[in-house]
Amino acid sequence: MKRIKETDKEKLDRLVDSVIDDIQEMSDEEVLQLALETFGGIKPVITKFNFIVEQAEGVARKRRFDAAKEKVKVTRESSRLVSIVNLPIERKKSILAMAQRNGTITTLAARSATDSEADIDTLLEDLVEFGVIDENGNPR
Amino acid sequence: MEQDSTSGYLSPDEFLEQLNKLPATDVSRVMNVAMAKYVNGTGMEFGDLLQESIARILAGSRRVPKNVPMVAFLIQTIRSISSTERNKDDVALVDSLEDRIDELSTIPSHDPSPEQIIEEAQKSQYHRNVLDQLNAVFNDDPHAQAIFQGRMGRLSSSEIRENLSMSSHEYDAARKRVDRTLLRIKAQGD
Numbered sequence: 001m002k003r004i005k006e007t008d009k010e011k012l013d014r015l016v017d018s019v020i021d022d023i024q025e026m027s028d029e030e031v032l033q034l035a036l037e038t039f040g041g042i043k044p045v046i047t048k049f050n051f052i053v054e055q056a057e058g059v060a061r062k063r064r065f066d067a068a069k070e071k072v073k074v075t076r077e078s079s080r081l082v083s084i085v086n087l088p089i090e091r092k093k094s095i096l097a098m099a100q101r102n103g104t105i106t107t108l109a110a111r112s113a114t115d116s117e118a119d120i121d122t123l124l125e126d127l128v129e130f131g132v133i134d135e136n137g138n139p140r
Numbered sequence: 141m142e143q144d145s146t147s148g149y150l151s152p153d154e155f156l157e158q159l160n161k162l163p164a165t166d167v168s169r170v171m172n173v174a175m176a177k178y179v180n181g182t183g184m185e186f187g188d189l190l191q192e193s194i195a196r197i198l199a200g201s202r203r204v205p206k207n208v209p210m211v212a213f214l215i216q217t218i219r220s221i222s223s224t225e226r227n228k229d230d231v232a233l234v235d236s237l238e239d240r241i242d243e244l245s246t247i248p249s250h251d252p253s254p255e256q257i258i259e260e261a262q263k264s265q266y267h268r269n270v271l272d273q274l275n276a277v278f279n280d281d282p283h284a285q286a287i288f289q290g291r292m293g294r295l296s297s298s299e300i301r302e303n304l305s306m307s308s309h310e311y312d313a314a315r316k317r318v319d320r321t322l323l324r325i326k327a328q329g330d
Contacts, residue, residue: 008267009181011292015274016180018291019319023172024215028165030316035168038175038323042164048187049167053159056191060152060198067199 083135084128085121092120095127095137102139104132149203150210156198158210166211172323173215177222179326181266184225186326193217270325277321283314284321291318 023031032042039045087095099105105123127133131140150158162170170190178186193214196202204213252260271292278285283306290300301311 008264008271012180012267012270014294015288015291015322016176019176019322020173020215020219022315022319023169023176024212026169031165031168031172034172034320034323035164037320038172039168042168045171046164046167049162049171049190052187052191053156053194056194056198057156059191059195063195063199063201 077129080128080135081125084124084133084137087137089117089120091137092117092124095124095133096120098139099127099132148206150206152198152200155204155210159194162211169211170214170218174218175323175326177218179270179322180222180226181263181270182222182226184222189218189222189225193221196221273325274321278318281314281317283310284317287311287314287318 023034026034035042035045039048084092096105104127124133124137128135133139171186174186174190174193177189178184182189184192197204197214197217202217204210274288275285278288283304286304286306287300290303295303297311297315300306301308306314
């Protein structure tokens with residue numbers, strides 16, 4: 001069996017990890033000296049840090065907004081689906097019959113969906129999701 | 141944004157408030173850790189890495205436990221994100237293109253694409269270059285060279301010190317030179 005040799009990446013990982021451990025344990029005096037040597041002083045390091053925090057706030061705001069938008073979309077979608085499945089069974093069957101007549105669904109699909117109300121609901125939910133009918137069963 | 145304020149976690153607002161009050165020493169700590177991870181070849185510029193770490197906490201995808209020091213948590217987040225970023229495209233533990241080509245002759249077709257192999261070779265070359273640069277810098281500094289080699293070779297501080305009969309003062313001074321050199325390689329290079 002071939003022995004996997006230690007890579008430069010692993011060696012560098014260990015070296016960097018040891019430097020990070022050092023940074024965490026450094027005295028305040030030493031860590032301020034490090035700011036000077038790495039970033040040219042404490043003022044530049046704070047300016048850069050504040051800029052990064054500001055940028056991060058913008059990114060986070062956008063992510064939260066996108067997540068909220070997605071949630072609204074999902075809620076709206078599920079409420080549309082809830083509406084269609086709450087219609088009376090006779091109305092659901094007439095919607096299916098109509099979809100079959102105008103060729104939106106096949107006879108076979110319509111027939112297999114008449115086995116149970118759950119099957120009918122699934123088919124109607126698909127029709128709503130595909131934008132064929134609205135949540136009240138009216139053609140779009 | 142105010143959720144979690146009564147739970148065991150900081151709310152994003154509380155985190156931001158603490159972040160804005162961070163003392164200069166902690167700012168330097170966090171910035172230098174991000175720089176060290178950048179030297180590590182994360183694939184993200186150091187500022188982007190820190191920004192992403194903070195953004196994830198502010199967006200609520202990472203929650204800061206109240207009983208964990210905030211700076212320690214932020215540093216851990218930087219480490220974790222950089223590690224994920226760095227390893228996501230890795231295909232195998234080899235360290236040169238030649239090794240990879242040798243192995244290809246025995247590996248079936250589901251193996252990496254030529255693009256992946258080239259990318260991996262470039263990453264390997266990057267790691268090699270950083271180590272070569274450090275090695276060259278420490279060439280005339282035996283104590284720093286010993287720490288550099290010892291750390292890569294999994295030796296503890298006391299093992300390195302004992303092997304070279306270094307005083308703790310000598311060790312500490314050389315350790316600082318190693319830390320600073322590594323951090324300045326990217327800050328002053330590129």
